[in-house]
Amino acid sequence: MPDNIFSLPKTYEFKDTESRVYQDWESRGYFKPSNDPSYPDHDPSKKPYVISIPPPNVTGELHLGHAMFVSMEDLMIRYHRMRGIPTLWVPGSDHAGIATQLQVEKHLLRTEEVTREEIGREKFLELTWAWKEKYGDIITNQIRRLGASCDWERQRFTLDNGLSNAVREAFVRLYEKGLIYRGPRLINWSPGLKTAVSDLEVEYSEEQGKLYFFKYLISGSDDYLPVATTRPETILGDTAVAVHPDDERYKAFIGKKALVPILGREIPVIADEYVDMSFGTGSLKITPGHDPNDYAIGEKHNLPIISILDKDAKVTEAGGPYAGQDRLEARKNLWKDMYAAGLVIKEEDYLHTVPRSQRGGEIIEPMISTQWFVTIKPLAEVALEAVKDGRITIIPDHFTKVYYNWMENIEDWCISRQLWWGHRIPIWYCPDGHMTTGREDPSACSHCGNTELEQDPDVLDTWFSSGLWPFSTLGWPENTPDLRYFYPTTMMETGYDILFFWVARMIMMGLEFTGQVPFDTVYLHGLIRDEIGRKMSKTTGNVIDPLTVMDEMGTDALRFTLLVGSTPGKDMNLSLDKVRANRNFANKLWNAGRFVISALQNVPADATNGPNYTTADAWIWARQKQLRRSVENLFQNHQYGEAGRQIYDFFWSEFADWYLEIAKLQIAEGGDRAFYTADVLVSVLDTCLRLLHPFTPFITEELWGRLKSAAVAVSTKIGLQDTIGGNWPEALIIAPWPDPLPEEGWESRAVRDFSKLQDIVRAIRNQRAEKNVKPTVRIHAILSTGNEAFEDLRKDAGVIANLAGLDENAFSLVASLEEKPAGHISLVAGGVEIYLPLADLTDPAEEKARLEKSLAEVENQIARLENLLGSAFAEKAPVNIVA
RNA sequence: GGGCGGUUAGCUCAGCUGGUUAGAGCGUUGCGUUGACAUCGCAAAGGUCGUUGGUUCGAGUCCAAUACCGCCCACCA
Numbered sequence: 001m002p003d004n005i006f007s008l009p010k011t012y013e014f015k016d017t018e019s020r021v022y023q024d025w026e027s028r029g030y031f032k033p034s035n036d037p038s039y040p041d042h043d044p045s046k047k048p049y050v051i052s053i054p055p056p057n058v059t060g061e062l063h064l065g066h067a068m069f070v071s072m073e074d075l076m077i078r079y080h081r082m083r084g085i086p087t088l089w090v091p092g093s094d095h096a097g098i099a100t101q102l103q104v105e106k107h108l109l110r111t112e113e114v115t116r117e118e119i120g121r122e123k124f125l126e127l128t129w130a131w132k133e134k135y136g137d138i139i140t141n142q143i144r145r146l147g148a149s150c151d152w153e154r155q156r157f158t159l160d161n162g163l164s165n166a167v168r169e170a171f172v173r174l175y176e177k178g179l180i181y182r183g184p185r186l187i188n189w190s191p192g193l194k195t196a197v198s199d200l201e202v203e204y205s206e207e208q209g210k211l212y213f214f215k216y217l218i219s220g221s222d223d224y225l226p227v228a229t230t231r232p233e234t235i236l237g238d239t240a241v242a243v244h245p246d247d248e249r250y251k252a253f254i255g256k257k258a259l260v261p262i263l264g265r266e267i268p269v270i271a272d273e274y275v276d277m278s279f280g281t282g283s284l285k286i287t288p289g290h291d292p293n294d295y296a297i298g299e300k301h302n303l304p305i306i307s308i309l310d311k312d313a314k315v316t317e318a319g320g321p322y323a324g325q326d327r328l329e330a331r332k333n334l335w336k337d338m339y340a341a342g343l344v345i346k347e348e349d350y351l352h353t354v355p356r357s358q359r360g361g362e363i364i365e366p367m368i369s370t371q372w373f374v375t376i377k378p379l380a381e382v383a384l385e386a387v388k389d390g391r392i393t394i395i396p397d398h399f400t401k402v403y404y405n406w407m408e409n410i411e412d413w414c415i416s417r418q419l420w421w422g423h424r425i426p427i428w429y430c431p432d433g434h435m436t437t438g439r440e441d442p443s444a445c446s447h448c449g450n451t452e453l454e455q456d457p458d459v460l461d462t463w464f465s466s467g468l469w470p471f472s473t474l475g476w477p478e479n480t481p482d483l484r485y486f487y488p489t490t491m492m493e494t495g496y497d498i499l500f501f502w503v504a505r506m507i508m509m510g511l512e513f514t515g516q517v518p519f520d521t522v523y524l525h526g527l528i529r530d531e532i533g534r535k536m537s538k539t540t541g542n543v544i545d546p547l548t549v550m551d552e553m554g555t556d557a558l559r560f561t562l563l564v565g566s567t568p569g570k571d572m573n574l575s576l577d578k579v580r581a582n583r584n585f586a587n588k589l590w591n592a593g594r595f596v597i598s599a600l601q602n603v604p605a606d607a608t609n610g611p612n613y614t615t616a617d618a619w620i621w622a623r624q625k626q627l628r629r630s631v632e633n634l635f636q637n638h639q640y641g642e643a644g645r646q647i648y649d650f651f652w653s654e655f656a657d658w659y660l661e662i663a664k665l666q667i668a669e670g671g672d673r674a675f676y677t678a679d680v681l682v683s684v685l686d687t688c689l690r691l692l693h694p695f696t697p698f699i700t701e702e703l704w705g706r707l708k709s710a711a712v713a714v715s716t717k718i719g720l721q722d723t724i725g726g727n728w729p730e731a732l733i734i735a736p737w738p739d740p741l742p743e744e745g746w747e748s749r750a751v752r753d754f755s756k757l758q759d760i761v762r763a764i765r766n767q768r769a770e771k772n773v774k775p776t777v778r779i780h781a782i783l784s785t786g787n788e789a790f791e792d793l794r795k796d797a798g799v800i801a802n803l804a805g806l807d808e809n810a811f812s813l814v815a816s817l818e819e820k821p822a823g824h825i826s827l828v829a830g831g832v833e834i835y836l837p838l839a840d841l842t843d844p845a846e847e848k849a850r851l852e853k854s855l856a857e858v859e860n861q862i863a864r865l866e867n868l869l870g871s872a873f874a875e876k877a878p879v880n881i882v883a
Numbered sequence: 884g885g886g887c888g889g890u891u892a893g894c895u896c897a898g899c900u901g902g903u904u905a906g907a908g909c910g911u912u913g914c915g916u917u918g919a920c921a922u923c924g925c926a927a928a929g930g931u932c933g934u935u936g937g938u939u940c941g942a943g944u945c946c947a948a949u950a951c952c953g954c955c956c957a958c959c960a
Contacts, residue, residue, distance in 0.1 A: 011922085204958070211960080228960055242960095276959055284960050293959080353958065398887060405886065405956070496955090531895065533953085553922095565896075565908095570888080571954085573895060580922080581908050587922045595919030630899095639899060645907075660919075762926090768914095769926040775915055 005710050006601040012590040014554035018698045022144060025701075030733050031149045035086035037481035049080040049087045050489040052470045052519075053150060054502070055158065057096035059103055059135045062142035064528040064536065064574065065495060067546040068566070070146040071559040072525055073493045075640060077149055078694040082737035088486050089149065090473045092156035093139060095132075097462040098193060098359055101421040104128045121420050121457075128421050142547065147555055147697045149733070154482075156473040158465040159423070166472035167423045167465045168439060170513055175427075175437050179375045180415075182427075182435070186288075186295040187369050187414050188355065191313035192362040195418035196371050198461060199411060200501055202364050204353040211350035212335065213281065215343045216241050219257035219266055225250060226345055228280035230352050231290075232338070233331040235261055236319040237308035240286040242297060245271035247282055261343050262334065263320050270301050289368050307368050327365070372416035372425060372458070379508040380410045386507060386517050394522045395638050396569040399496060406500050415461045422459030429454050467505035470518035477513075489519045496524040496569055523638060524569050528562070531575035549579055556696035557583035563695050564644035585648060586699050589692075592656045593703040596681050597710045599667055603678040605715035612672060615796050616662040617680050619754030622747035623654055624684050629740040631691055647691050655684060658758070662799055675718075682711050682719030687738045697733065704732040756789075756830035757796055763829030764804035764836065771838045778807035782814065782821055784833040790815040793832070 025031065035046050051073050056066055073089060081087045101116075104127060108114050116124045140155070156163060174180045187196045212232045215224035225241055241258045243250040250269075257266040274297055275284050288298025288305045298305060308319045315322045315330045321337075322330040338344050355364040384407045386392050387400060394400045416425060428436045430445035431452055444451045468476070470492070474483040488510070492503060503522055510518030529535055530542040537543065549558050560582040566572045613621070627650045634643035659681075666677040685707060693700040708728045711719045716727075729735040764781065773779060781804075785793050793800075794813055801808045817833070820826065824835035 008919090010920090230960070274959090279959050281960085286960095291960085352960095355958090402887070402955070409956080500956095533895090567897080575895065575909085577909050578895080584908095584920095584922045588920065591920035591923085593919080598919075634899070637899065642897070642899070645897065649907080656919085657924085664919095766926060770913095772914075775925070 005706075005713055006598050008590070008594040008597060008706060010594075012554075012586060012699060012702075014556065014586070014698065015551075017702045018145070018147075018555055021698050021701050022147065025149065025731070025733055026152070028731070030081075030731065031089075031151050032153070033086045033088040033151065033486075034081075034084075037485040042481075042485075044485060046086055048486055049077070049085045049491070050090070050486045051077060051088075051491045051493060052090045052473055052489055053092060054494045054498075055092045055094040055156075055466065055469065056139050056143070057099050058093040058132050058139065058157065059100050060096070060139050062139060062146075062546055064544060064546050064562075066139075066143065067146055067558060068525055068528055068562050069493060069495065070143055070148050071562045072523070072566075072640070073491075074146070074148050074559075074697070075563055075694040076491055076493065078697060078733065079635060079737065081149070081733070082690065082693065082735060083739075084736065088151055088154070090154050090156065090486075091140065091143070091148070091150040091152060092469075092473055093136065093158070094462065094466055095157065095159040095422060097417060097419050097422040097459060098195070100128065100132070101419050102193070102359070104131050104421070107131070116420065124420055145547075145550060145555060147559065149697075154473070158462075158469075162475065163465060163468070163472045164423060166468050166476055167460065168426050169477040170464075170468055170509065171426055171460070172437055172439055173513065174374060179378065180372060181375065182370065182372050182416075184368050184370045185373065185414075186290075186292055186366055187371050189311070189313075189365045189367045189369060190357045190360060190362065191311065191365055192360045193357065193419075194311055196369060196414055196416060197357065197359075197364070198414050198463075201358045202355045203358050205356055206351060207354045209350050209352050209354070211280070211348045211352075213345035213347070214261065214338055215345060216258045216261075216283070216285070217343070218253060218269070219259050223253070225253055225258060225269065225283045226281040227283050227285050229285055230350060231331065232335050233315070233319075233322075233327055234287040234290050234308070235285065235334065236263060236315065236322065236330070237287045237289045237306040238267055238285045239288060239298065239303040239306060240267050240270050240301065241283055242270050242272045242275050242286050243283045244275040244277045245273060247275075247277050250283055261338050261341065268303075270303075272297055272301070290366050292366055295366075305368055309365055309367060313365050371414050372427075372456075374413040374415055376410050376413050376508070379512050380407045382511045383407060383504065383507040386511060391517045392507065392520060392522060395524065396567075399499060399522075399524055399569060403499065403504065406504065413461075415464050416456075416458040417461055418457075419459050422462065423465055425456040425458050425460060427456040429456070463501055463505055466502055467509040468513070470506055470510060471514050487514065487518075488516045491521050491523060492519040493523045493525065495527060497527060499524065525566060526569055526571040529571050529573050531573050531577075533571070533573050544574060544576070549576070553579050553583040554586060554698070556586050556699050559697075560585065560644065560648075560695050564641050564648070566641055568638060585652065586696065588652055588656060589696075589699055590703065592651070592660060593685060593689075593707060595660060596685050597707055599663070599681065600678055600710045600714045600718070602667060602670075603674040603714060603718070604671065605675075606717055607672040607675040609672055612676060613680070614662075614666060614673075614677075614799075615750070615753050615757060615792075616659055616666070616799065617676065618746065618750035620655060620659040620684055621680060622750040623650065624687055625741050625743070625747060626751075628687070628691070628738050629743070632740040644692075644695050647688065647695075651688050651692075655688065659684070661803060665799060665802055678714075679718050682707065686719055689732060690735055690738050693732050693735075701732045704735075753792065756832075757793075757800060759830035760800055760832055760834065761803045763827045763834060764800075764806070767825065767827060767836055767838060768805060773805075773838070775805060778805055780810040780837050781806045782812050782817070782824070782835040784814050784817040784835070786831070787815050789831060 033048060035043055035048065053073065054069055077087050077089045105116050108116065108127070171180065188199065188202050190197050209230055211228050211230055213226060213228045216227050217224045225243070227241060229235065238260055243254065245254070253269045254271045256269050258269050259265070260267060274293070275282065286294045286297055286303060288295045288303055289307045290309065306318050308316055309327055310316050313327045315325050315327070317323050319330065322334060325333065335344070356362065357364055384404065387394060387403060394403060426437050428442055430436070430448060430450040432448055432450065434445045434447035436442045436446040436453065442453060445453060470489045471483060471487050474480065474487050476483055492506070494503060506518050510516065530544070534540060534542055546558060557579050561574065561579045565574070565578060627646060630646055631643045634640070663677050663681050667674045686704070689700045689704045712728060768779070783793070797813050798808065800806065801811050821835050823837055825838050827834045827836070
């Protein structure tokens with residue numbers, strides 16, 4: 001058969017379709033905002049819907065986390081676009097300091113066997129930019145494949161000129177305001193990466209270690225304080241031993257001097273309530289240089305700080321004989337020497353938490369280092385308020401508490417990183433140690449005028465620039481038309497795992513620099529795990545590659561799975577079975593569409609008489625209306641998954657399973673019946689495609705285009721009911737959204753009538769199956785309807801007969817029956833008595849059981865009704881429920 | 884230590900402001916391919932909704948307690 005307008009290919013070729021459809025959308029400019037502020041006809045009063053993409057790592061490769069947020073945000077964008085709202089989705093990528101630098105370093109080492117130190121900063125940055133140019137498009141092209149309808153002409157990169165300018169402005173403003181300071185503090189040092197990292201970049205893992213007990217000798221006596229530690233090497237940096245002031249055992253030692261093992265340094269025994277008398281030995285060694293708690297105690301007691309580890313985590317000169325040894329090596333050697341010196345008491349197995357780098361996995365070393373910090377409390381207070389007073393809504397709600405908790409206990413943010421790839425800190429030092437900053441690079445020291453300036457070698461934390469993302473991408477600090485119109489943005493959709501890293505910082509920085517919240521809603525999705533709930537990781541080997549999934553089953557199937565399988569804030573386990581099921585759904589869509597389109601060639605272009613609808617027509621129309629109301633309600637509440645599920649169910653188990661089957665009969669009747677049936681078919685299919693478009697954009701666009709062509713070829717009067725606006729739009733992506741229609745009185749009646757019909761058909765099918773009547777065999781039946789329902793059911797007798805496999809010639813429908821026909825089994829369904837001539841095939845015992853079961857059901861129902869009448873139910877329950 | 888989430892069919896999970904008989908996918912059983920679809924259809928089996936108590940005419944849904952699993956934050960040597 002030729003591939004004409006009424007004949008679709010048997011299978012949906014998603015690969016060809018996806019790239020063709022995407023290119024078409026993009027080239028026609030559908031991704032651009034409909035009310036662009038740079039155009040003369042711009043209407044500033046139309047409120048836009050704006051999302052800034054969570055910028056992926058520029059050298060990254062697509063994983064399911066990307067697939068998740070792209071699907072979700074694209075759904076939101078497409079929905080609003082179809083509602084006629086000017087939408088903007090700003091794409092871009094992040095330079096991702098550490099991640100990218102590591103990747104390039106690894107590459108250099110592998111290919112040219114050089115380190116970054118060997119080639120120098122300038123050359124290294126040059127190579128990294130080249131790397132970015134080469135690989136930077138990979139991720140954005142992969143995001144395109146997912147169907148992302150973002151405005152690519154507004155694509156940004158955190159290191160591009162505009163955004164670098166924004167970073168400079170932000171830094172200078174904070175500095176001038178006194179909210180940025182530099183100083184030696186105890187920070188988290190990553191010896192492998194050789195940079196400081198923020199508190200958030202440290203993860204704690206519970207590990208089996210040892211607790212080492214040893215003697216702290218008291219100077220000038222034979223007494224000692226027993227002390228326990230998990231890290232003996234830090235003994236080298238001890239500057240005090242602390243006991244609880246009320247501890248009777250050790251009171252006498254307070255104020256005396258203790259001797260650091262091996263080194264023999266004298267350090268004071270101090271009293272501090274921080275010490276827990278009941279834990280360990282009850283006395284605590286204090287290493288302010290390498291432990292956050294000890295640092296705090298050290299500050300309080302004015303203790304000196306000794307750094308015993310350098311940037312490679314090797315022991316410094318302060319470690320005497322152990323200088324130059326690695327931290328673990330020193331631990332072993334020191335302990336051995338202490339053992340020899342008789343200072344060891346014992347070792348015990350001990351489960352403790354070890355700080356590890358989120359990136360490299362190596363042990364993080366707390367140490368004293370001079371770094372840049374943001375005084376965060378003033379920013380946090382404002383950001384806290386914005387959520388508390390409802391200017392920002394977090395979905396799901398329970399993350400609001402998590403946000404509060406973090407904001408209320410926030411610590412200053414270490415923003416300097418000892419890396420090269422990133423925004424270099426805009427501070428210059430003169431030989432006298434003065435610091436100069438500025439929006440332009442200074443030529444002389446602002447304090448002494450010295451022109452010998454040297455810029456701080458460090459760069460800013462990647463999240464410093466991402467924190468500006470919602471407004472820097474729109475042109476800030478310039479007051480651009482985009483910034484004026486699109487800012488504040490509407491929706492921040494991202495994973496809950498970066499609530500603190502990113503979302504919280506955008507809120508703080510947005511409020512600080514623009515005086516406005518950067519977005520009004522935060523929607524947090526969950527993480528994607530494998531099908532048994534494990535985190536996906538390369539080492540476990542359970543990673544599902546979205547690209548492979550798309551290749552095998554299509555983008556729509558993957559999107560639908562991610563969107564419908566997820567609930568806000570909850571992790572989802574992804575299994576390929578689910579994707580497969582949704583690929584089957586796409587197939588179902590295609591075939592149903594194929595049927596509707598091919599059916600169109602057999603219908604007249606117009607009706608000769610006014611509208612005349614069947615029970616099935618009224619039913620599917622009513623259900624379609626109900627669906628639209630429900631979907632709208634769910635969308636308003638951000639329950640996209642449930643909305644998708646309902647559309648899926650409606651399409652498959654109502655439209656395809658029932659209406660399509662009946663439509664075949666109605667079209668075969670020809671004439672007006674065929675015309676009106678086609679009208680309903682096309683209208684309902686059209687509605688479904690529109691509702692599904694945000695979920696599965698490709699197949700719906702493709703099918704809709706074909707449906708439109710076929711419908712238009714037949715008649716201008718088919719398929720243009722209600723909202724749809726009177727004529728076919730140019731493309732589905734910009735077609736009007738099926739708005740909810742007000743409920744009308746006839747709807748519930750139509751649904752009830754049809755479900756009666758379904759009950760009857762199901763009951764007969766059930767008996768046929770039980771009695772093993774071949775599907776092709778048409779059987780006789782008598783339906784006794786009662787007077788009331790008789791006329792209604794008579795209209796649908798043909799439908800019942802066809803769907804239930806009854807012989808139309810030997811099938812009788814009567815209002816009442818004098819006596820029960822012999823040799824028939826009887827059923828009751830949909831308020832109708834049904835007699836089927838299947839008694840011969842019936843085992844009496846089975847039949848008895850069946851009847852008893854149905855009797856029990858009837859009794860149950862009577863009991864319920866009686867209960868209803870007698871109880872307070874009728875009095876207290878609302879009328880619509882009672883009815 | 885503080886906080887949060889989960890516990891529903893064999894498996895993986897939905898179930899919104901409490902409302903008739905608790906759903907889906909996969910799996911299982913039986914039957915079935917002359918034009919929408921075997922990536923399918925028809926029929927079916929399968930659940931004391933973790934446990935206990937409470938509120939209510941009515942609880943998977945709300946409240947309290949409890950058990951188990953998971954996550955986040957803090958980080959007592």
